[in-house]
Amino acid sequence: MLQIIINGLILGSAYALIALGLTMVFSIMRVVNFAHGQMYMLGGFVMYYLYGQFGLPFWLALLFAGATLALIGVAFNRYLFQPVLATSKREESSMLMAVGTALLLENVALSLFGEKQRGVPTLIDGVLILNDGDAYLPYSNLAVAVLSIGFIVALLLFVQFTKPGRALRAVAQDKEAALLQGVNVKFITTLGFAIGAALAGIAGGLLVTLYGVNAGVGTNISTKAFIMIMIGGAGVTSGAIVGGFVLGMAEAVGYDLLPSSMTYLLIFVAMIVFLIFKPNGLFGKPWG
Amino acid sequence: MSASMNPVSPSVSPGPDARIILEASGLSKRFGGLLANDDVSLSLGTQTGKVTSVIGPNGAGKSTLFKILAGAMPPSSGLVRFEGKRLGRSQNQVARAGLVRTFQETTIFPDLTPRDHVFIAHHLRAKVGPLPTIFATWGAEVEETQFRDSADAILRDLGLSDYAGEPARTLPHGMLRVLGIAMALAARPKLLLLDEPFAGMNSEEKSWASGVVRNIRGRGITVMLVEHDMRTVMALSDRVAVLSFGRKLAEGRPEDIQKNPEVIEAYLGREDDELGF
Amino acid sequence: MTTSILSSLLARGAMNTDRRRDFSVILLILGALLLLPLGIGHSRYLMSVLMNCAGVAVIASGVWLTFCIGRINICQAGFALIGGYVTAILIAKAGLSFWIALPLSCLVSALCGALIGSVILKLKGIYFSMLTICLTEAIRLAFLNGGDLTQGSKGITGLPQPFAGDSALPLYYLGVTLLAVALAVVWRVHYSRLGGIFRAMRLNEDLAESFGVNVWRYRIMAFAIACALGGLGGSYFAVFTQSVYPQSFTVEHSIYYMLFCFLGGLEFVSGAMIGAFALTILFELLQDFQQYQSLIYGILMIVVMLTLPNGLMALRGFSFSLPFRKGEVK
Numbered sequence: 001m002l003q004i005i006i007n008g009l010i011l012g013s014a015y016a017l018i019a020l021g022l023t024m025v026f027s028i029m030r031v032v033n034f035a036h037g038q039m040y041m042l043g044g045f046v047m048y049y050l051y052g053q054f055g056l057p058f059w060l061a062l063l064f065a066g067a068t069l070a071l072i073g074v075a076f077n078r079y080l081f082q083p084v085l086a087t088s089k090r091e092e093s094s095m096l097m098a099v100g101t102a103l104l105l106e107n108v109a110l111s112l113f114g115e116k117q118r119g120v121p122t123l124i125d126g127v128l129i130l131n132d133g134d135a136y137l138p139y140s141n142l143a144v145a146v147l148s149i150g151f152i153v154a155l156l157l158f159v160q161f162t163k164p165g166r167a168l169r170a171v172a173q174d175k176e177a178a179l180l181q182g183v184n185v186k187f188i189t190t191l192g193f194a195i196g197a198a199l200a201g202i203a204g205g206l207l208v209t210l211y212g213v214n215a216g217v218g219t220n221i222s223t224k225a226f227i228m229i230m231i232g233g234a235g236v237t238s239g240a241i242v243g244g245f246v247l248g249m250a251e252a253v254g255y256d257l258l259p260s261s262m263t264y265l266l267i268f269v270a271m272i273v274f275l276i277f278k279p280n281g282l283f284g285k286p287w288g
Numbered sequence: 289m290s291a292s293m294n295p296v297s298p299s300v301s302p303g304p305d306a307r308i309i310l311e312a313s314g315l316s317k318r319f320g321g322l323l324a325n326d327d328v329s330l331s332l333g334t335q336t337g338k339v340t341s342v343i344g345p346n347g348a349g350k351s352t353l354f355k356i357l358a359g360a361m362p363p364s365s366g367l368v369r370f371e372g373k374r375l376g377r378s379q380n381q382v383a384r385a386g387l388v389r390t391f392q393e394t395t396i397f398p399d400l401t402p403r404d405h406v407f408i409a410h411h412l413r414a415k416v417g418p419l420p421t422i423f424a425t426w427g428a429e430v431e432e433t434q435f436r437d438s439a440d441a442i443l444r445d446l447g448l449s450d451y452a453g454e455p456a457r458t459l460p461h462g463m464l465r466v467l468g469i470a471m472a473l474a475a476r477p478k479l480l481l482l483d484e485p486f487a488g489m490n491s492e493e494k495s496w497a498s499g500v501v502r503n504i505r506g507r508g509i510t511v512m513l514v515e516h517d518m519r520t521v522m523a524l525s526d527r528v529a530v531l532s533f534g535r536k537l538a539e540g541r542p543e544d545i546q547k548n549p550e551v552i553e554a555y556l557g558r559e560d561d562e563l564g565f
Numbered sequence: 566m567t568t569s570i571l572s573s574l575l576a577r578g579a580m581n582t583d584r585r586r587d588f589s590v591i592l593l594i595l596g597a598l599l600l601l602p603l604g605i606g607h608s609r610y611l612m613s614v615l616m617n618c619a620g621v622a623v624i625a626s627g628v629w630l631t632f633c634i635g636r637i638n639i640c641q642a643g644f645a646l647i648g649g650y651v652t653a654i655l656i657a658k659a660g661l662s663f664w665i666a667l668p669l670s671c672l673v674s675a676l677c678g679a680l681i682g683s684v685i686l687k688l689k690g691i692y693f694s695m696l697t698i699c700l701t702e703a704i705r706l707a708f709l710n711g712g713d714l715t716q717g718s719k720g721i722t723g724l725p726q727p728f729a730g731d732s733a734l735p736l737y738y739l740g741v742t743l744l745a746v747a748l749a750v751v752w753r754v755h756y757s758r759l760g761g762i763f764r765a766m767r768l769n770e771d772l773a774e775s776f777g778v779n780v781w782r783y784r785i786m787a788f789a790i791a792c793a794l795g796g797l798g799g800s801y802f803a804v805f806t807q808s809v810y811p812q813s814f815t816v817e818h819s820i821y822y823m824l825f826c827f828l829g830g831l832e833f834v835s836g837a838m839i840g841a842f843a844l845t846i847l848f849e850l851l852q853d854f855q856q857y858q859s860l861i862y863g864i865l866m867i868v869v870m871l872t873l874p875n876g877l878m879a880l881r882g883f884s885f886s887l888p889f890r891k892g893e894v895k
Contacts, residue, residue, distance in 0.1 A: 032691045084870050092637045095691050097870040099820055103863025111860070219816060223702055226695045234692075262710050268703035275696070276684055383777035391775070397768040400761075408761045412777035418786055422753045432758050475776040 002135040004252045010141050012248025013148040014207055018221065019228040019240035020152060021199030027172035027235035028192030031081060034098035037222030038105035039069050039197050043204030044213030045113060051205075052120035062147075065205035066198040073197025076101055077190055102218060109215040119212035144206045151202060152241065155195070159237070168192055172235065227271055233284025242282060307372040308334055309479055309510050310357065310387075315366035317352050324352040325363070326534040332510060336478070339501065339511045341521045344531035345555055351392070351483075353531065354514045358382070358389040358481050370479070383412060386478035390468040390485065398457040402448050402467050405456060406439040409471035439474060446470050446500055462493035469500055473509075480504060482513035486520050494520050518555075522546060530554070583832070584756065590835040591748055594842070598741045602734055612733040613805075618845045619740035620801045623747040625822040625837035627794030630751055632831055633760065634787045635767040636689065640697035641795045641822050642814035643704035644674045648796025649809040650708055653721040656804075658714070663727035667800050674796025675789045682788035686781070701816045709811040720810030727804050736805060743801055744838070747794050752834050754790065763787060821862060827869050 018040060025033045033039075043065040051061035084097045124139040159165040170178040171188045179185050204213065224247060232243025247267070254263030309332040317325040328349075332340055344350050355361040357368055359375035359382040368375055376382045397405060414431060421428045443452050446466050451459055456467065465485055472480050485501070486494050494517070501524055505511055515521045521528065522542040529539040532554040538545055545551055598615065605611045624645050631638035648670040655666040685696050708715045715721065728735035754760055765773040766780050774780055803809045821844075822837075829840030844865075848858050 032695060080867060080871070092691060092694055093870055095694060096637075096823070097867060100863050100866030100870060103817075103820070103859055103866065107857070107860035107863060111857075223699055223816075226699055230692065230695060230699075259710070261706050265703060265706040265710060268699055268706070271699070272681075272684060272696070272703075275688070279688055279692070378779075379771070379774035380777050380779045383775055389775055391772065395769055395772050397765055397772065399768065400764065404761060407758070408765050408773075409776045411758075411762060414758070418759055418783075421757050421759050422750060422790075424753055424757070428757070435758065471776060 002130060004256050005249075006130070006135050006137055007255075008249035008252035009245070010137075010145045010248070011251055012245035013145045013152070014203060014244075015224065015228060015248045016241045016244025017148045017151055017199060017203045017206075018225050019232065019244040020155060020237065021196045021203065022225045022229055023235060023237060023240040024155075024168075024199065025193055025196035026229070027237075028168060028189055028196075029077075029081065029085065029094070030235075031085070031094040031193075032098060032226075032229075032234075033193075033196065034095060034222055035076075035102035035105055035218070036196075036200050036225050037220065038102050038109070038218035039072065039200035040204035040207075040221045041109060041213060041215065041218045042072070042105065043069055043201030044208035044217075045109065045118070045204075045215075046201065047205035047208045048118045048120055048213060052118070058123060062202060062205045065201040069201030070194040070198040073193045073195075074190055076197075077193040081193070082189075102222065106215065106218050109218075113215050115215060117212050117214040118208075120209055123209045140209055144210055147206055148203070151199070155199070156237065164188070164191060168195075227267065229281070231271060231274060231281055233281030236283045239281055239283040308332065308369070309336065309371060310512065311369045312353075312357060313367045313369075315353065315356055315363045315368070317349075317356060317361070318364045323534055324349045325356070327366070328353060328531070328534075328536045329366075330357075330529060330536070330539075332479070332512065336510045337505055337508045338526040339505050339513070339524055340527045340529070341525040342512070342514045342529045342531060343516070343518055343521055344537075346516070347533070348531040349534040350514045350516075350531055354389075354481065354483050357512070358483075359387065360389075383475065383477075387481065388412075388472045388475045388477035388479070389481040390465075390472055390483050392483040392487070396456045396464055396467065399455050401453050402443060402456060402459070402463075402470070403436075403439055403452045405467055406442050406470050406474045407435055409474035410435040410438060412475045412477075435474075442470050442473050445503065446473075447496070462489045462497070465489065466497060466500055469497075469504065473504065473507075477509060479510045479512065482511065482515075484515055485513055486515060486517050498524050587833040587835050590833070590839070591752075594835070594838060595741065595745055595748075598744075599738075602737065606734060609733055612737050614846065614849045616733075616737055616740045616805055618842045619744045620798045620805060621822070621825070621845060622838040622841035623743055623801065624795050624798035625825045625841045626747045626751050626834075627791035627798075628819075628822045629826045629831070629834070629837040630754060630787060630791040630794065632826065633755060633763045633767070634686075634784050636686070636788075637694045637823065638697055638788075638791065639694055639816070639819045639823060640700040640704070641791070642816065642819040643701040644678060644792040644795030645799030645802070645818070646704055646708060646809070646811070646814040647677055647792075648674045648799030649803040649813055650711075650715060650721070650799075651796070652800040652803040653724055653809045654714060656724055657721050663804055667797070670796045670800035671793045672796075674799070675793035678792025678795075679785050679789040682785045682792075683781075686784045686788060698816055698819070701814075701819050705811050705815065715811075718811060720808055720813070722808040724804055724807040724809075726807065740801060740805070743797060747797065748834060748838065750790065750794070751837075754787070755834055759783075817859065820866070824862060824866055824869070828865070 018036070022033060022036045025031055025036075046065040046068050047061050050056045050064055051058055056064070080097055080101060081094055084094050122138075122140045123143050126139045128137040128139060128142065129135075130137060159169055167178065167183045167188050168191065170181065170183055171185055171192070175185060178188075207213075228240065228243030228247050230243075231246055232239030232241070250267050250270075251263065254266060258266065310330075311332070312328060312330040315325050315328045316323065326349075330342075332338070342350055342353065352361070356363045359368070360379060370382075370385060370387050373385070375387070376385060400408075413435075416425070416428045416431045440449075440452070443449050446469065448463060448466060448470060451463060456464065459467065465487075469482070469485065482501070486497055489497060498520055501511060501513070513521070522545075525542055527540070528542050528545045530537040530545060530548075530551050537554060538548045538551050540548075598619070601615065602612070624641055627644070628638050628641045651670040651673045652663070652666040655661045655669060656663060681700065685693065685700070688696060709717055711717070726736070727739075754763075762773065762778055762783060766778060766783060770780055799809075799814065802813070806813075822841075825840030825844060826837050827840070828843065829836035829838065844862075
C-alpha cells in the first residue's frame, strides 16, 4: 500500500511536469502540441549523450536538454505555428501542424538514433527502506521526484512573481487585453512555447535516468499527456498538476493490481466515463 | 400559389375539445438580482390563425419572455403549456410539437442559398427516414422533389425568388428576416413565434414584411410576435399585450391598447419608440 | 440508387458543375480500376498495390464523412481494427464464411461507433480529436488483452482466402466493389437532403434545431456510418493480408487517413479516394524511400497545413465557418 502511494507520487510529480509543459503551450497559444511526447524523447536523448556518453555533470546535461528543446520550440513556433495560427480560424489546424512535427521529430530521431532502447547510469545508488521493508524508495527515484517538484514550483513562482511570468498569465487569460496593456504578445508566445518545450525536454532528461528512452516513446508520452490534460482541464496549471498526480496514482495502482496493458485500457475507459460527467476536465473552462 | 399550398380559411372555429394553443401562467425569470419577467400570464386562446403581439419599451423583458415561451430558456417560476402539454426539453422536440421560432440575431446558414435554407427547413415534414434516404429509395426521391418544389413556391410567395440562388450572406438585412419566416413556413408550424421581425427594417421593408405576416395568418397558422415597433404591430395584430419593467401592463385589442393611459405613460419620453397614435 | 445519382446530376443550379466534376473523377478512377487488370493483371505485385489502395480509400472515406459533421476523426484506425478482428474471429473461431463475416463486421463497427459516439460526440474541436487519439490506443489495447479470443500480440493469422484458386483477380474486384459501395454511400449522404442537414448542423446548430433537427441523433448517425466504413475496410484487409494484429491499424494510420482527405480535397466525395491512391501509389513507386515514408508523411502534413491559404477553411463548399462564439458551452 505504502509502496503504491510512493510509486504514485513519484510518477505523479514527473507526469505533472510533462502536463505542465503541454498546458503552458495550450494556454498561451491554444495549440495542442502533439509533438510534446517527441520533445520529451529528444530531451531524454540529449541527456543520454551528454550525461551518459560524454560524462557531463548531470545538472549541466539537464540544462542542455531544456535549452535544446527550447530552441526547437522557438524555431517551430516561428516558422511553423505562427503562420498557421495567422491564417486559420480553426484550432485543429495547429494541432494537425503539431501532428506533422511529431512525425517529423520521431522519424528524424529514428534515423539518427535507431530503434534501440538507451539508458543512463543511475543518478544515486542506494535505496531508502521505509517502514521496515514495507516500501522501497530508490534514491534516484526520490531525486527525480524532488527535481520535478522543484521545477514545478520554480515555474509557478516564475509565473506568479516575475514580469514575463505575469505577462504569460495575462496572455493566457485574454490575449487582446494583454495586447492593449502593452504586453509584447509575440515575444510572450515564443517564450511560452519555449518554456513548454523545455519542460518536456527536462522531463525526458529526468525520466531517462529511471526508465531509459527510445525513439518510439513519443506517442505513448503524448497520449498520457492528453489524458492528464483531459482529466485535469486544459490550459489551467492546477489542472495539469492534478491531472499528473491522478494519472500517476492510477498507474501505480493499476500496475500493482493488473497486467500492464490492461491498466491503460481501464484508464482510458475510466477517462471516457469521466468525460461524460465533466467534459472539460476538473478545472477546465468550457472550450469547443 | 401552387397546389401544395392550400390556404386554410383564417380563424378556424375551434371544436369542442380544442386545446389552448399557448398558455403561460405566472412566468417569472430572475437573473441574479434582476427580475426580467414578473408574474406574466398570457393565453392565446383556442382559435387558430390569430396574430398576437407582445410589445413594450426597451428593457421591458420582451426578449426574455420570448425565449421562455419558445422553450429556449426555463422560467424561474411559472409554467408554459403548448396545446395543453408542457414544452419539450430540447429545441428540436419543441419544433416537432409544432412550435417554431425565428431568431433575433440574423441567424442563418451563411454559405447556403435561400433555396437550401427553405429546403432544409422542411425537415419536420419528412416522413422518409435517413436510411431510405441514403439508399435513395423511390419514396425518398419523391419526397425530396416535393420539398424542392415546395421551397421554390414559398420563396415565390414571399418574394425571395430573385435571391434564391445566392449565398445567404449576400442578402440584404430585410430579406434575411423574411428568409427566417420562409423557413418557419416550410416547417408548417401550428404556432409561429417571431422574434422582433421588423427590427432594422426601413418603412418599405416593414410594409412588405407585414404583408408576409398577413400571408402567414391567412394560412391558418397562429402567430405570436414580440416587437418594438408599435405602429407596424397595431395594424397587424388581433390582440396586443404590453410589457413594462417585466410586468404585463395591459392586454386587449389594438384600439383599446392605444387608448390605455398606462400604456401611453409607459412609452412617454422614450425617444426610440414610434407611438404611432 | 443509380437513378438518384444520375438524377442528382441533372438537377439545376450552378453548384452542379462541381457535382458533375466529382462524379466524373469517381467514374474515371473506378473505370480505370475495372479495366487495369487487362493490362497488368499478371503482376501480383501491382494488383496487391491497388488492392491496398482500395482498402485504404474505403477506410479514409469514413474519415471524410466525419468532416461533414465538423469533427476531425483520428480514431478511424480503431474501427478498422474492430472490423478486421471481428472478421478474423468469425472466420477463424466460429468458422463462418467471409461473406457473412463481412457485413457483420460492418454492423459491429457501426454499433460500436454509435455507442462510443453517443458519449464522445458532444465534445468538439481539439478535445474531440485528442479523445479520438486516445480511443485508437484504447481499442488497440483492448484487442491486445483479449485473451484467447484475440490471441494478444500474436494476432490472428492464417485466415483462408474467400475465393478458391490462385488468381488475385476475384479479391481485387471485391476491393473495387467495396470501394464503389463506400463511395456510393458517402455520395448519397453528402448530396442528399441528409447532407444538407449535416451542413446545416455544422453551420448553425441552434438554427437547425429550431426546425426539428435532432442534432445529437444525426451526429451519431454520421459517425456510425463512418465507423461502418472503417470496419468494412478493416474486414477487407483481414482477408487480403490473411491476418490481423493489434498493430495492424495504429494512431499513425489514423493520421494518414486524415492526410489523404486533406490532400485529395474535402470538397469532393472523391477526395479520400484521390488522396489514398495518390500517396499509396507514390510510395510504391519510390521504393527506395519507403523507409522514410513516415517522415515524408510528416513533412507533407506540415506543408499542407502551411499552404492551405485559410487553413482547413479554405475548402470551398464545405463551410466550416461557424461563427466562433467564445465561451459557448455546447
